[in-house]
Amino acid sequence: MNIIERMKLDGKKALVTGAGQGLGKAFALALAEAGADVAIADINIENAIKVSEEIIALGRKSIPIKADIKLREDSIQMVDRVISNWGRLDIAVNNAGVSKLQDALEVTQEDWDWTFDVNLRGTFFCAQAEAKAMIPKGYGKIINIASICGYRVWPQFQSVYSVSKAGIIHLTKCLAVEWIKHGIRVNSISPGVTMTEGFVKEVLPIFTYKAPIAKAASVEDLKGALIYLASETSDFMVGQDIVIDGSYINV
Numbered sequence: 001m002n003i004i005e006r007m008k009l010d011g012k013k014a015l016v017t018g019a020g021q022g023l024g025k026a027f028a029l030a031l032a033e034a035g036a037d038v039a040i041a042d043i044n045i046e047n048a049i050k051v052s053e054e055i056i057a058l059g060r061k062s063i064p065i066k067a068d069i070k071l072r073e074d075s076i077q078m079v080d081r082v083i084s085n086w087g088r089l090d091i092a093v094n095n096a097g098v099s100k101l102q103d104a105l106e107v108t109q110e111d112w113d114w115t116f117d118v119n120l121r122g123t124f125f126c127a128q129a130e131a132k133a134m135i136p137k138g139y140g141k142i143i144n145i146a147s148i149c150g151y152r153v154w155p156q157f158q159s160v161y162s163v164s165k166a167g168i169i170h171l172t173k174c175l176a177v178e179w180i181k182h183g184i185r186v187n188s189i190s191p192g193v194t195m196t197e198g199f200v201k202e203v204l205p206i207f208t209y210k211a212p213i214a215k216a217a218s219v220e221d222l223k224g225a226l227i228y229l230a231s232e233t234s235d236f237m238v239g240q241d242i243v244i245d246g247s248y249i250n251v
């Protein structure tokens, strides 16, 4: 089949967490542009509703879902909503994440728990609920969003965030190895600094100074990899992390 045809996601049912703004919103719109119906999960339901409306305007189906992914019961009800509306889940993007610049000497237990509960535990339990929904079909795509901070230490202080993202890269490999027997492909994307509503402004000059490409990414720079990982063209890719960073981590 023609390669462009194989990238199409017509009729697929997708779910994106943290899709009310930023990268998650861009990923959700990209999936809809490629033909999928997309559920928009976010802790901020007002934003989720707005993104859902944009997807419906593209001619696809969409449901907004209020979910705090640090609560396991929320990740379960989020997937249940997709199944009760559409009968199946083909593609899940675990994008919701939080970050805070903070000297390690000042990190409290609450700071640590907040970052890890959202970024790592949240990603794990979302993936678990998604995989359970995909197993009956014997096929599915789970795409976790990690970061270049999972590879390199920044001069600014963000130890807790960085370790949580390193955890996502390794978690992706662990889940991929366990779940490929069910036909579920788990992979991840590690973006470099990307201009979104929520990006930490202080990291921009350091990124643009060091990255050979000498500029930050736009959300448009990340959509192609997401559609590749969501489509059947990546079916032989299992447990990999795609770094999109203008070569920041190579120098």
Ligand SMILES: NC(=O)c1ccc[n+]([C@@H]2O[C@H](COP(=O)([O-])OP(=O)(O)OC[C@H]3O[C@@H](n4cnc5c(N)ncnc54)[C@H](O)[C@@H]3O)[C@@H](O)[C@H]2O)c1
Residues within 6 Å of the ligand: 017, 018, 019, 020, 021, 022, 023, 024, 041, 042, 043, 044, 047, 067, 068, 069, 070, 095, 096, 097, 098, 099, 118, 145, 146, 147, 148, 190, 191, 192, 193, 194, 195, 196, 197, 198, 199, 200
């Ligand atoms: N922007 C960057 O430079 C960059 C670089 C590398 C990795 N990332 C990662 O990409 C992802 C998206 O980043 P972004 O810049 O678009 O962030 P953002 O802050 O603009 O958007 C994050 C979205 O997640 C939602 N969210 C936060 N906590 C949640 C929770 N507990 N449950 C459900 N939803 C929740 C927010 O409401 C928001 O809509 C994050 O995982 C981030 O770590 C971003």
